[in-house]
Amino acid sequence: MEKTAKPKSRLCTLCNEKRAALKRPKTLEQICRECFYTVFEDEIHRVIVDNQLFKPGERIAIGASGGKDSTVLAYVMSELNRRHNYGLDLFLLSVDEGITGYRDDSLETVKRNEIQYGLPLKVVSYSELYGWTMDEIVKLIGLKNNCTFCGVFRRQALDRGAALLKVDKLVTGHNADDIAETVLLNILRGDIARPRAILDIIKSGEDFRISTSTKMPEQGICERCGYISSQKWCKACVLLEGLNRGLPKLGIGRSRGINSEHNTNTKQANGTQSLQSKQCGSLDF
Numbered sequence: 508m509e510k511t512a513k514p515k516s517r518l519c520t521l522c523n524e525k526r527a528a529l530k531r532p533k534t535l536e537q538i539c540r541e542c543f544y545t546v547f548e549d550e551i552h553r554v555i556v557d558n559q560l561f562k563p564g565e566r567i568a569i570g571a572s573g574g575k576d577s578t579v580l581a582y583v584m585s586e587l588n589r590r591h592n593y594g595l596d597l598f599l600l601s602v603d604e605g606i607t608g609y610r611d612d613s614l615e616t617v618k619r620n621e622i623q624y625g626l627p628l629k630v631v632s633y634s635e636l637y638g639w640t641m642d643e644i645v646k647l648i649g650l651k652n653n654c655t656f657c658g659v660f661r662r663q664a665l666d667r668g669a670a671l672l673k674v675d676k677l678v679t680g681h682n683a684d685d686i687a688e689t690v691l692l693n694i695l696r697g698d699i700a701r702p703r704a705i706l707d708i709i710k711s712g713e714d715f716r717i718s719t720s721t722k723m724p725e726q727g728i729c730e731r732c733g734y735i736s737s738q739k740w741c742k743a744c745v746l747l748e749g750l751n752r753g754l755p756k757l758g759i760g761r762s763r764g765i766n767s768e769h770n771t772n773t774k775q776a777n778g779t780q781s782l783q784s785k786q787c788g789s790l791d792f
């Protein structure tokens with residue numbers, strides 16, 4: 508029987524030496540593993556330099572969840588900082604939401620990154636910041652709106668952790684899929700103003716650029732906890748208030764809730780605060 512010749516595997520179009528391991532969706536080039544690492548890291552370096560994202564001497568926190576994106580981010584940031592002498596002070600910042608069997612596992616990865624990359628790690632937890640773990644919140648509210656609590660609290664926890672570390676900037680491993688998900692969810696909710704602003708930033712999944720024309724919302728300060736907010740009370744304080752008053756639906760969805768009523772409710776709110784939670788904004792380590 509005649510033997511059919513095995514098709515020769517393609518060579519990397521960049522180095523022309525090694526076997527191509529993947530086809531980049533961005534360029535359609537077939538390249539080897541080593542060339543992929545090189546072009547990927549060089550592109551990130553170019554984005555950092557061209558957009559002047561950092562200044563020498565700055566303190567930068569890396570939002571480290573222990574997942575694939577932030578683990579790559581931690582590696583790339585420490586590698587580029589070393590290779591190109593950015594002169595940055597890097598820190599790992601992790602939020603422990605208190606989800607048994609999920610975050611406790613991924614925090615172990617972050618602890619390994621701490622040793623591997625020699626980056627100091629700070630962990631802030633929902634239980635210390637808010638007096639509630641996600642497991643406790645889910646017990647109270649069920650699985651329907653729990654993502655709202657988790658997302659809002661995480662965002663503020665990252666802000667608070669960044670303040671504790673006294674960093675100038677916080678970097679996260681949000682990728683094009685995450686941004687596309689936000690855009691689609693906003694469209695499905697009928698919120699078309701935000702997707703337009705976000706679409707300004709995205710050109711395509713891989714062609715990341717920093718928009719100079721996107722109008723940022725005006726940043727204010729929450730009257731209750733003092734952290735960033737564009738409302739009188741930040742979303743985290745509204746949700747926390749609901750939890751502590753046994754009204755977990757407060758602040759969920761489109762209801763105007765506390766931000767329109769909080770002045771008249773302050774007395775009651777203060778009276779019930781000590782029931783289950785520390786004062787929002789306190790963080791003792």
Ligand SMILES: Nc1ncnc2c1ncn2[C@@H]1O[C@H](COP(=O)(O)OP(=O)(O)OP(=O)(O)O)[C@@H](O)[C@H]1O
Pocket residue numbers: 569570571572573574575576577578600601602603604661678679680681682685
């Ligand atoms: N618990 C956390 N602690 C610190 N940073 C977090 C945490 N959760 C998310 N982040 C930051 O927000 C980014 C986007 O988070 P998301 O939940 O969308 O996870 P993801 O896209 O799967 O990323 P990853 O693979 O890093 O978990 C992460 O890459 C990380 O930088």
